[in-house]
Amino acid sequence: MQTPRALVALWALLTAVAADCDPSKWTPPVDGKYNTQATIDPNKLNVHLIPHTHDDPGWLITVDQYYNERVEFILDEVVKELVENPDRKFVYVEQSFFQRWWHQQGSQMKATVKQLVREGRLDLSVNGGWVMHDEASVHYIAMIDQTAYGHALLKEEFNVTPRIGWQIDPFGHAATQGGLLSAGVGFDALYFARIDYQDYNNRLDHKNLEFVWRPSKSRGKAMQTFTGEIINHYGAPGHFHFETDRPIQDDGSMHDYNVCEVVDWFVSDAQTRGSHTKGHHIFVPMGDDFSYQNAHRWFKNLDKLIHYVNQDGRVNVLYSNLSYYTDLKRSENLTWALKTDDFFPYGSQDHEYWSGYFTSRPSLKRFVRVSNSLLQQLRQIDAIFQSHHSAELDRLQRGVGLAQHHDGVSGTEKQHVADDYALRINEGIVEAEKEMNDVLFVIGEKEKYQLCLQSNVSICELTRNTEKVEVFVHNALPRKTTKTITLPIGRKAVKIESLSGDAESEPRNVAVYKNLIIHPETQQELPYKVSFTVELDALKSQRFVIQQMDSPMDDPEPSEPVGSEVALENELVRISIDSKTGFMKSITNKKSKITMPVNLDVGYYLAYQGPKGRHSGAYLFRPDSKEIYPIGKKEKAAIIRLDVDRSNSGTGSRIAFKIGEWATLEYILNDGDEYAEVQWTVGPIPIEDGKGKEVILRFDTKKAIKSAGTWYTDSNGLEFVTRVRNHRDTWDLKLSDDQEFVAANYVPITTGTYIKDAQHQLNIVTDRAQGAASLEDGQLEVMVHRRLLRDDEKGVGEYLNETETYYDAINKKSITTGLISRGSFFVSVDSAKEGTRSIRSRMEKEFFVPLVALRKHVANAAVVDTKVPWLTVNEFPENVGLTTLVELSKESLMVRLTHLFAVDEHDTLSKPVTFDFSKYFSTSTGGVTEVTELTLTGTATLSESRPANNLDWRVEGEINGEDDDVRLPIPVRGTSVELGPMEVRTFRVAFGKKSVSTKTSTQLLRDAFDYAEGWQADLREDDLEPVTTGVFPVEDVLALE
Known part of the structure; x- marks a missing residue:
């Protein structure tokens, strides 16, 4: 058989490389064991290897498919490899996978895993949520819930309380994550891997990829977090993704011998990272999506890497974990840059703004x-x-x-x-x-x-x-x-x-x-x-x-409006609508005596489908221009119906218009409403012209509100973030054209947005997460639906072209068409003084819409009344929200409270409020007997938890100990607690004449979280031991409690 010339050439090249590197210069492994017992060297750059896998619980295939095809085997193999070498470490994050795997294991495997966790070799102290949640489209209550759900089993089974936030894959990062879901849940640090490319390059140049994030103006330093953006994303460096890259060949007799080459590659990469990082420590992620299906290959090569790089001596490399790394960063006592805004929208390069997913699906x-x-x-x-x-x-x-x-x-x-x-x-x-x-x-x-x-x-x-x-x-x-x-x-x-x-x-x-x-x-x-x-x-x-x-x-005939305008009106609000276009023209707030033009328009952006760069897709938003195209012809809206409120003759309670062929607007004004409801129905979005479309509703005050390029959007339903058009707080934003002007100014809203000036405020509350912008002064627009015919090449590999199939009863056949989506906005105008009170109130009402359930009514003399409630709750102060109410035991509840206002939003409602549980809660068996504060996630009492380590980071321009911007929560006194602006806190409230349950917090959690059918915990209370973050010989490694 003749040898191909290309193979001969490759063989010659490898031989030449091997010849340049004398294998005798390296000490071989002893008895087949590589030296991986590295410790910190204060005189060198210390490179912390973080073996990990990023496992999506659904993306290209479902969560079950990922588990059955990949994740189960990753965990099986990793545990085997950790047992082989006590120096090895591994981070596992996604509890929706891990807890499924855990409950499928036998007693011997469980004992092995618990030992690995106790020794810090299997690191479960990172993130620990049920999933790695999104940050743009999620409500803060859901963020807390899913985090608490994952943390509960970690506490119960392993006595682990996560210390580190690890949000490496979400597409931009929210203020709520940087504060409440980091410092607020006890994290010492937060690490991620996606920030805007302009921001990234600027931080890289100034050694600011690690910094202190203080995103809450209400909570100040109490909610600050040491934060790091990972250099070159969360995957292993080039040449070191050992599942696909060449292995390290250290047999000198082999033609592909490459130890010198690998060491040089690694040292060069480490030194480059070190040159962009403050201090003597960097970490390098060793893994990627669904990595370690071949854990043996990974760890064998990592063992070799540590063995030979440390012999080389230019840098010091070791198996590590993020808690240890963070502790060492703190001990260096360096000074860090400060960030106070958020990371939306995320741009990965020119014309790649990830602002489409704010509205997708x-x-x-x-x-x-x-x-x-x-x-x-x-x-x-x-x-x-x-x-x-x-x-x-x-x-x-x-x-x-x-x-x-x-x-x-x-x-x-x-x-x-x-x-x-x-x-x-x-x-x-x-x-x-x-x-x-x-x-x-x-x-x-x-x-x-x-x-x-x-x-x-x-x-x-x-x-x-x-x-x-x-x-x-x-x-x-x-x-x-x-x-x-x-x-x-x-x-x-x-x-x-x-x-x-x-x-x-x-x-x-x-x-x-x-x-x-x-x-x-x-x-x-x-x-x-x-x-x-x-x-x-x-x-x-x-x-x-x-x-x-x-x-x-x-059926009564629909009322026809008289003239060019129709009005809907109740005792608080009046809105006028153009009867020819179907678009709202103005809103009157009768209480505030404000009438303001609010011109509504419905239209769409055409998605860019040209040859240069990316297109709009599930992730990206890239319009072909800043032009809005109308749906149908102006002045041609058809009135579907006008319903007249009998109690207010001459005005209407609801009216609906057909806008073009595939959109409708219905305006609703119910008794007692302070907000006008604008219900939109969009779809099927037509694609017969071969063009994708992204539909918006725009609210324009015609500059009656002088908003000066500024608008405000909620962060996950909690604190509002100030947005400034074409501006970023921490770098000079550069935009190349109108396409980027639109896409780069779109930001996420979860529950609401507003614009204001010194006198007036326009509020919009939404019923789901969406993307919003203010592209001109006095104007707000919200994207409601998208149908696209190109992929943005960000991994999903599928057009965002949603369809639905229904049965046509008239023609007796199934029909598949584009998705029809329906939703509502709630719109008001108010004074600048009262506008935020108004929007806060409506945001709470729209999230907690009353539950409505129906059943067939059967008169039954045996049934005298409904079931008598055990718990009675009296009306709360206006600025206190009941975020979560969960039964813990027969005598106690978990109660999570939120102060609903931020600092400076209202003259009185933004002030701290004293909340006496005994005043607001009582039961049929007695009143409140004891109130105990828990951690935010409810997994332990606050007194049992490890004290926060987020306050002692030095910040540029500040002197530690001389800044009074530390607004720590005031402890419970008796049955009362003082809530400060934007505080979210969790309590165990005991009732009755008896004393509080003597159960431990872990036992109460076991009662409250029975995770799944057939899952049986085999852990006894006396099995619980403190879990360390590593096995390093340093005193500042803290217990995970």
């Missing part, structure tokens, strides 16, 4: 929001009625938690994976319905409650098939609320009565009207809607009976 984003709210409401009902079996909500908790993944709610996964996330949430809701019925059950009842989550598109099996329906409504807010309930029905007339029997609970403003906007799937289902207004006390429930009746009267 709008229906999934809405479903995630609804399910998150539902989870909180059902936890409340469990606690109020003392169910003692809140573990039944576990499936919903896991489904909601999984969807917070940075390729989940972000909308950046393949379509079948998005379907899988939705399916898991739906399965959790089905289980949660059973739990709700068990809790509310009264002897003698037979019918079960159902959640009609598709009632917004007129799908509700009960109201379609049942003449008499019982409606259960629960107010999840800790204050009285007025809410208009709207349900689809099949008949023209109804009778509604309260089952409470008192006049105050009777529904008001009962109205039946024809569906203004019909989804094609439901065109023959439920042609009418009924709406009625109810008042609900704090955390109280009411029941109503709706009886559907036929009416001999024909």
